[in-house]
Structures are given as C-alpha cells and as structure tokens.
Amino acid sequence: MNKIxxxxxxFHYTAGEPILNDISLAFDARSTAIIGQNGAGKTTFVKxxxxxxxxVGGDVVINGINTSDATVAALARHIGLVFQNPNDQIFxxxxxxxxxxxxxxxxxxxxxARERADAALAMVGLxxxxxxxxxxLSLSERKLISIASIVAMNTEIIIFDEPTIAQDFSGKxxxxxxxxxxxxxxxxxxTIIHDMDFVAETFERTxxxxxxxxxxxxxxxxxxAEEEVLRQAHLExxxxxxxxxxxxxxxxxxxxxxxxxxxxxxxxxxxxxx
Amino acid sequence: xxxxxxxxxxxxxxxxxxxxxNDVSFEIEKGEFIGIIGRNLAGKSTLCQALMGLxxxxxxxxxxxxxxxxGLNVAQTEICELARKVGLVFQNPFTQVSxxxMTVYEELAFGLENLGVPRAEMMPRIESAMALLxxxxxxKRNPFDLSGxxxxxxxxxxxxxxxxxxxxxxxxxxxxxxxxSEEVFQAIQALSRQGMTxxxxxxxxxxxxRYSDRVMLLDHGRLVDFDTPERVFSRDxxxxxxxxxPIFARICQGLGIRTPQTGLYPMTLDDAYDQVVNxxx
Amino acid sequence: xxxxxxxxxxxTLIHRVDPISKLLYIAAAIFIPVVLTGFTAGLxxxxxxxMLLVLARVLRKVVPLIGFSMLVLISVVIIQGLFYAGNRxxxxxxxxxxxxxxxxxxxxxxxxxxxxxxxxxxxxxxxxRPSDLIESLVRQGLSPHFGYVLSSVLQIIxxxxxxxxxxxxxxxSRGMETExxxxxxxxxxxxxxxxxVMNSLVSTRERSLALEVRAFSSRAQKTFLNExxxxxxxxxxxxxxxxxxxxxxxxxxxx
Ligand SMILES: Nc1ncnc2c1ncn2[C@@H]1O[C@H](COP(=O)(O)OP(=O)(O)OP(=O)(O)O)[C@@H](O)[C@H]1O
Ligand SMILES: Nc1ncnc2c1ncn2[C@@H]1O[C@H](COP(=O)(O)OP(=O)(O)OP(=O)(O)O)[C@@H](O)[C@H]1O
Ligand SMILES: [Mg+2]
Ligand SMILES: [Mg+2]
Numbered sequence: 017m018n019k020i021x022x023x024x025x026x027f028h029y030t031a032g033e034p035i036l037n038d039i040s041l042a043f044d045a046r047s048t049a050i051i052g053q054n055g056a057g058k059t060t061f062v063k064x065x066x067x068x069x070x071x072v073g074g075d076v077v078i079n080g081i082n083t084s085d086a087t088v089a090a091l092a093r094h095i096g097l098v099f100q101n102p103n104d105q106i107f108x109x110x111x112x113x114x115x116x117x118x119x120x121x122x123x124x125x126x127x128x129a130r131e132r133a134d135a136a137l138a139m140v141g142l143x144x145x146x147x148x149x150x151x152x153l154s155l156s157e158r159k160l161i162s163i164a165s166i167v168a169m170n171t172e173i174i175i176f177d178e179p180t181i182a183q184d185f186s187g188k189x190x191x192x193x194x195x196x197x198x199x200x201x202x203x204x205x206x207t208i209i210h211d212m213d214f215v216a217e218t219f220e221r222t223x224x225x226x227x228x229x230x231x232x233x234x235x236x237x238x239x240x241a242e243e244e245v246l247r248q249a250h251l252e253x254x255x256x257x258x259x260x261x262x263x264x265x266x267x268x269x270x271x272x273x274x275x276x277x278x279x280x281x282x283x284x285x286x287x288x289x290x
Numbered sequence: 291x292x293x294x295x296x297x298x299x300x301x302x303x304x305x306x307x308x309x310x311x312n313d314v315s316f317e318i319e320k321g322e323f324i325g326i327i328g329r330n331l332a333g334k335s336t337l338c339q340a341l342m343g344l345x346x347x348x349x350x351x352x353x354x355x356x357x358x359x360x361g362l363n364v365a366q367t368e369i370c371e372l373a374r375k376v377g378l379v380f381q382n383p384f385t386q387v388s389x390x391x392m393t394v395y396e397e398l399a400f401g402l403e404n405l406g407v408p409r410a411e412m413m414p415r416i417e418s419a420m421a422l423l424x425x426x427x428x429x430k431r432n433p434f435d436l437s438g439x440x441x442x443x444x445x446x447x448x449x450x451x452x453x454x455x456x457x458x459x460x461x462x463x464x465x466x467x468x469x470x471s472e473e474v475f476q477a478i479q480a481l482s483r484q485g486m487t488x489x490x491x492x493x494x495x496x497x498x499x500r501y502s503d504r505v506m507l508l509d510h511g512r513l514v515d516f517d518t519p520e521r522v523f524s525r526d527x528x529x530x531x532x533x534x535x536p537i538f539a540r541i542c543q544g545l546g547i548r549t550p551q552t553g554l555y556p557m558t559l560d561d562a563y564d565q566v567v568n569x570x571x
Numbered sequence: 572x573x574x575x576x577x578x579x580x581x582x583t584l585i586h587r588v589d590p591i592s593k594l595l596y597i598a599a600a601i602f603i604p605v606v607l608t609g610f611t612a613g614l615x616x617x618x619x620x621x622m623l624l625v626l627a628r629v630l631r632k633v634v635p636l637i638g639f640s641m642l643v644l645i646s647v648v649i650i651q652g653l654f655y656a657g658n659r660x661x662x663x664x665x666x667x668x669x670x671x672x673x674x675x676x677x678x679x680x681x682x683x684x685x686x687x688x689x690x691x692x693x694x695x696x697x698x699x700r701p702s703d704l705i706e707s708l709v710r711q712g713l714s715p716h717f718g719y720v721l722s723s724v725l726q727i728i729x730x731x732x733x734x735x736x737x738x739x740x741x742x743x744s745r746g747m748e749t750e751x752x753x754x755x756x757x758x759x760x761x762x763x764x765x766x767x768v769m770n771s772l773v774s775t776r777e778r779s780l781a782l783e784v785r786a787f788s789s790r791a792q793k794t795f796l797n798e799x800x801x802x803x804x805x806x807x808x809x810x811x812x813x814x815x816x817x818x819x820x821x822x823x824x825x826x
Binding site for chain 3: 090099121122140
C-alpha cells in the first residue's frame with residue numbers, strides 16, 4: 017500500500033480561482049522533492065495532505081485514512097509537517113516543551129518523548145538550547161526548532177516546507193543528514209524547496225508543480241535534464257547541471273563530484289589537441 | 291563619495307553576554323553592490339539593523355564606535371529620519387507587513403504616505419515596484435493571503451517603492467523560486483547601477499559572486515574580510531568560517547583550474563565556462 | 572496572524588458613505604432619543620438603523636450581536652418589570668409573580684436605547700474598512716500614532732481570532748484534539764490562552780519594528796493613497812444629521 021494516495025484532487029480558496037486542478041499521485045518510499053514557481057500551490061498541496069485543508073474535490077488518503085473522514089489530530093500520528101513559516105508553528109516558551117509537545121500528544125511516554133526530543137535537537141545542532149525561549153532565537157534557529165519538533169514525533173511520513181530558509185552551509189548539511197537518516201529508517205519524506213542544488217544532492221524523485229498541476233514527475237536526474245520545461249515553470253537546473261549543459265558534458269551530472277568525474281573521464285577519452 | 295562609514299562598531303544586545311558586533315570598520319561608496327556572507331549568528335542581521343538605526347535605538351543595548359550614513363551619525367539620528375535614506379527588507383517577510391492595510395496595493399503605499407509623497411507620484415511608484423517584483427496581479431489581495439514567496443516579493447517591493455538612497459536586504463530571496471531570485475538580483479543590480487547603494491545578506495554564494503562588487507565576510511561579530519568576490523571566495527580558510535565557495539569555484543578547484551590572469555578560481559557560470567570548455571587534463 | 576476584520580465588502584450605497592458621516596450618524600442615533608426622551612423617537616431611530624443595515628446587506632451579521640445582547644436585556648426586563656421603584660400598575664401575572672407596567676415600559680426604553688446604539692455602531696463597523704475610518708480621522712487631525720492604536724483596538728477581536736486559528740493549527744498538527752464535541756473544544760481552549768497572549772506581545776513588538784522602518788514616525792506631512800471623498804451627497808448627509816440633532820433640541824426647548 018502506498019503511504020499517500022491522491023485521486024483527482026481539486027482545491028480552491030475562493031470559488032472560481034482554482035489552485036489545484038485534478039491532481040492524481042501516489043508516493044512510495046522514495047525521498048521526494050516538490051519544486052515549482054511561487055504561488056504554484058505547493059504549500060496548499062501539503063496542507064491538504066496534512067488535513068489542515070480539505071479537498072474541494074477528489075480524495076487524499078494517508079495510510080489508508082481518507083483525510084476528509086479524520087481530524088487533523090488523528091492524522092498527526094501518521095504525518096508530520098514542518099511549516100514554511102516557523103512563527104506559525106512555534107508557540108511554547110521553552111524549546112524542550114515545544115519539541116516534546118507533539119510526541120506527548122500522539123501517545124509517546126514521557127521518557128520516550130524526552131529521548132526523541134533530545135535526539136532531534138542534537139540532529140539539528142541545538143542540543144544545548146533546551147531551556148531557551150524560542151522567541152529569543154533567530155529565524156534560522158527557529159526553523160531548526162520547528163524541524164526538530166516534527167522529527168521527534170517519529171511519524172511514518174514527514175513533510176518539510178522550505179526547510180533551508182535562512183540556513184547557512186552547515187545548517188543545510190544538517191538538514192540533508194536528517195533527510196537521509198529518515199529515509200534510511202524507511203520513512204516517506206517529501207520536501208518543498210527552491211534550492212535546486214540541495215534537491216540534486218538529496219532527493220531521488222522530483223515533482224514539478226506549475227499552475228496547480230504536476231508538470232514533471234520522475235527521477236531527479238530525469239527532471240533536471242528537461243531544461244526547457246523547467247524554465248517554463250520558472251525554475252532552473254542546479255548550478256552543476258547548468259555548467260555541464262553549457263560545456264556539452266553529457267549525462268546530467270548533479271553534484272560537484274559527479275561533474276569532476278565525468279569531465280575527467282571525457283578529457284581522458286578525447287585526443288589532446290596541440 | 292563615501293556613502294557609509296563604519297568605525298570600530300561594537301554592539302551587545304541587552305541581557306546578553308557576547309558582542310554581536312565586535313570592532314567592525316569599513317567604508318562603502320555610493321552605488322556599490324555589497325554582499326554580506328557569514329554563518330548563522332555571525333551578526334549579519336545585526337549589522338543591517340545598525341545601518342538603519344534599529345541598533346541601537348530600537349533594541350537599546352551597549353553600543354560603541356560610530357556608523358555614519360550619508361553624513362548622518364546613526365546613533366544621534368532618529369530612525370524615522372534615517373528611513374528617508376535607508377530602506378530595510380527584513381529576513382522574515384512575514385514580520386514586515388504593516389498590519390494596518392487591507393490590500394497589497396495599500397501596503398505598498400504605506401511607506402510613501404508616511405514620507406509624504408504626493409498622491410500623483412505614489413501610484414506610478416507603486417505600480418512599477420509591483421511590476422518589478424511580478425506581483426501586479428495581487429494588488430487587491432489581502433497581504434496575509436499570499437504564498438510565502440509572494441509575501442517576500444511584496445516586502446521587497448514595499449521598500450523599493452520608497453526609493454531609498456541605500457537599500458539593505460536581509461536574505462531577500464530565501465523563499466523565491468529560482469527565476470524569481472535571479473530577477474530580483476538583476477533588478478537590484480539595475481538599481482545599483484542607477485546609483486542606489488545596495489547591501490545584501492545572502493547565503494546563495496553563486497549569486498553573491500556574480501552580482502556583488504565587494505563581499506563582506508563576517509564571523510562571530512567580526513569583519514574577517516572585505517574584498518572582491520574572487521579574492522574572498524579563493525581564501526583557503528573559508529570552511530573555518532562556515533562558508534562553502536560557489537559551486538563553479540568548487541568544480542574548478544576539483545579540476546585544478548585557475549583563471550590564468552589572476553591565479554584565482556573562476557566564480558561565475560560564464561567564467562567557469564570559459565575555463566572548463568578549454569580544459570584538458 | 573490574519574488581518575481579518577468584521578468589515579463586509581458588499582459595495583452598497585451605504586459602504587460609499589464616508590466614515591465621518593457614519594460617526595456623526597452614531598452621535599445622532601444616541602443624541603436624538605436622549606433629547607426627545609420618549610419611546611417613539613428611539614423606536615423610530617432603531618427602525619431607521621435597521622433599514623440602513625438591510626440596505627447595506629449586513630443585517631445577517633448583526634443578528635448574532637442582537638441575540639447576544641438580548642440575553643442581557645431580557646434579564647433587565649424581568650428585573651425592572653418586577654422590582655422597578657415606580658411600579659404601581661400590574662400589567663400581567665405569570666405563575667403568581669406580578670409584572671408592573673411602569674417597570675416594563677422603563678426597561679423597554681432601555682432595550683430600545685441599547686439596541687439603537689448597537690445598530691448604529693454596527694452600521695459603522697460592518698460597512699467601513701477599518702483603515703478607511705482611521706484614515707479619515709487622521710485627515711481630520713487625529714495623530715497617526717493614536718490612529719494606529721485605535722485601529723489595533725478595532726481589530727483586536729479579528730486579530731485574536733486569527734492568532735487563535737494559527738495556534739490551533741499548530742496544535743492539532745501535532746496531535747492535540749481540537750475538533751469535535753463541545754467538551755473537546757472547551758478543553759482545547761485553555762492551552763490556547765497563554766500562547767495567544769505571548770504571540771500577541773511578540774507580534775506587537777515586531778510590528779512596531781515594521782512600522783519604524785517604513786517611516787511611520789516621520790514628522791513629514793502625511794499624504795494619502797485614497798482620495799478624500801468630498802462628494803456633495805456626503806455633505807448633505809452631514810448637514811441633515813446636524814440639522815436633525817438641532818431640530819431635536821429646538822423641539823425639546825419649545826415643547
Ligand atoms: N489564505 C489564502 N486565501 C486566498 N488565496 C491564497 C491563500 N493562501 C494562498 N493563496 C494563493 O494560492 C496560491 C497558492 O499558494 P501556496 O501558498 O500554495 O503557494 P506555494 O507554491 O507554496 O508558493 P511559495 O513558493 O511562494 O511558498 C497563491 O497564488 C496564493 O496567492
Ligand atoms: N533581539 C536579539 N536579542 C538578543 N540577542 C540577539 C538578538 N538578535 C540577535 N541576537 C544575537 O546576536 C548575534 C548575531 O545575530 P544575527 O541575527 O545578527 O546573526 P545573523 O548573521 O543574521 O544570523 P542568521 O544567518 O541566522 O540570520 C547572535 O548571537 C544572536 O543570538
Ligand atoms: Mg509555500
Ligand atoms: Mg540574520
């Protein structure tokens with residue numbers, strides 16, 4: 017059974033202004049990136065998965081439960097969502113309370129919740145801040161707190177909405193490691209993100225949203241090979257891929273290492289011109 | 291002409307133990323495009339706020355040294371006076387909304403009304419700022435009913451409409467789609483060519499390398515370096531400051547390619563292309 | 572946090588009347604019945620307000636307000652009907668309890684007055700964008716800072732509802748049951764209070780930062796995006812309202 021099934025999903029905020037048009041999708045175990053233009057409907061889409069919004073038409077089924085038949089709280093045992101804006105998510109006065117809130121609500125024991133909260137905070141590099149007031153932290157730290165709060169819930173499905181906002185190099189590396197770790201545990205990870213380099217290095221599957229539809233759906237390498245289609249969707253391939261494309265390097269390399277390897281291989285094959 | 295002069299700036303937020311800015315000194319010319327980079331908590335946002343007078347006027351705290359903006363000593367000038375010269379786009383666009391206007395169009399007008407810009411002049415300024423950021427369609431929308439990226443576009447537009455002499459942008463493209471952030475960089479570059487002084491905090495090193503005239507590297511509240519992108523990004527101790535060089539430089543480094551004239555790594559797509567395409571092992 | 576408001580954008584004739592005229596209308600609606608004491612003036616005024624609310628197509632929004640105040644008013648009627656000091660003439664008896672004519676009349680007058688004020692205010696609040704109201708007051712010389720405070724007060728309920736929605740979403744997203752029976756919702760209400768207050772405090776501070784950088788405290792003469800509405804009809808409305816108030820005073824003095 018797929019953990020998430022979406023059938024003919026239709027949604028709008030105001031009648032006559034469609035946001036999502038007839039989307040049908042299934043998510044398997046592959047880590048998946050959702051990319052697309054501002055306003056394409058990505059956040060709306062994941063709020064529908066989470067049950068915070070209900071479909072205007074069609075069905076969203078999470079672990080066999082139709083979101084229209086369940087409360088958000090009941091769905092929360094199965095699916096966690098890190099909000100795009102941490103200010104919309106954080107409401108406790110102590111970091112530890114914030115991170116333990118979800119785990120305790122979905123039935124983890126005090127000890128287990130504490131253990132998972134500590135582990136999640138360590139993963140985002142904020143283990144030393146458990147007693148701080150989240151309101152005193154900077155945007156980048158608040159984003160990491162909101163990630164830890166969801167990771168600690170240990171749900172089967174985890175969705176990140178723009179996890180790398182305000183993150184520096186090491187923050188992004190932390191988040192990459194978290195995603196890889198979750199995937200290794202067999203969880204389904206979906207991530208909305210505008211950082212194409214991050215997508216290239218992290219996700220197996222990529223979906224391109226445009227005007228309420230799925231424009232492309234395939235392995236990340238396949239999707240990033242479609243430069244023309246990406247441009248139509250206000251996107252661009254990762255920097256590595258751009259350079260490869262310009263220099264005529266075949267095979268859509270996605271990382272610096274891949275590029276260097278391909279280029280060396282190509283150089284070795286080509287006869288040296290004097 | 292020196293637009294901004296900072297001398298020995300030290301600053302500590304109230305109730306904290308460490309200096310957020312520690313002995314920072316630099317000068318910026320009119321029309322320069324300055325990139326600020328540095329790891330999280332390095333002090334980038336604090337420096338931005340010090341240029342606008344929010345540090346120290348709004349936050350209070352311990353302040354030393356001096357910041358001079360267009361001849362005005364910031365510590366002795368009111369924020370509203372500085373707001374005529376300096377525009378600041380916040381790191382989180384959500385906190386930039388005035389909350390007293392009910393449409394995007396009026397939200398953009400807010401700053402202009404406060405500055406006393408005549409009505410006839412207001413409308414073309416608002417409309418061109420909206421067009422520049424691609425949000426013309428949302429003029430009548432409630433500011434809070436926008437997507438994250440649309441709200442960020444509105445935040446930038448609301449400051450550009452005020453036509454400041456100096457614009458300070460704190461990670462203005464963190465929620466924009468790739469083409470949107472490219473467009474914003476181009477628009478800001480165009481403004482800087484028209485004489486606007488630009489100071490931009492950004493984690494997207496490829497963009498900083500391509501668009502800034504000079505790059506400021508901050509770490510632990512200290513100014514580590516302030517030089518051309520090529521020189522800053524060719525430092526061999528970048529990792530120590532939590533920075534990774536632009537991808538193009540990393541590729542060239544991997545291949546052992548340097549620009550022959552300078553001996554530095556190529557930083558931008560164009561420069562990297564020139565070198566890589568002719569490269570043979 | 573959403574910039575919600577009670578305002579209903581129906582674009583009727585009433586919506587186009589300027590806020591100052593509506594303020595003046597509130598003044599008249601309160602003043603005239605007070606001056607003319609009697610019952611009929613108040614009733615007439617109330618009738619007029621209700622008619623205007625119908626015209627503005629916002630009556631549906633007023634009903635819950637009236638319903639809520641009815642709860643209070645009915646208790647007033649009962650207490651005065653039973654215990655009003657001037658009670659002489661028994662009007663009717665209910666299960667052996669006597670209701671007096673004087674007390675009932677007195678409380679009816681109170682009811683009419685309260686409903687009257689309520690409807691007049693509703694007319695302003697439901698048909699005027701808060702920002703327009705503030706703007707026209709600032710134009711009349713009110714300090715913008717005071718205007719901002721006033722607008723925050725006007726928006727406090729919608730703003731709180733917005734914050735509560737945001738926090739509720741954050742809580743139910745992490746497994747706290749907030750939907751379903753009254754009991755569940757009541758239980759979910761308590762843990763909301765702290766965060767809502769905290770959130771409001773923090774966002775007030777953030778908001779003042781946002782205002783500062785947009786030159787809100789600037790001493791320059793403010794300008795306005797929206798043109799001032801100085802139509803003749805608006806002037807006529809004001810004159811009629813002032814004349815009506817003057818006439819009421821004259822009537823009182825003469826009779
Ligand atoms: N509360 C709302 N009421 C009305 N329209 C809304 C609301 N929230 C979002 N929208 C609109 O719905 C569309 C989709 O918004 P959504 O937030 O899903 O976009 P997104 O793909 O997440 O964009 P971004 O990359 O900018 O975050 C946008 O055009 C937006 O303006
Ligand atoms: N309002 C505040 N009160 C107290 N300390 C603060 C405040 N804002 C920032 N700081 C502290 O000042 C230092 C510099 O923070 P600043 O926000 O300037 O960093 P930054 O480089 O902008 O980081 P980021 O990349 O996360 O945005 C940090 O140690 C931070 O904790
Ligand atoms: Mg979004
Ligand atoms: Mg910052």
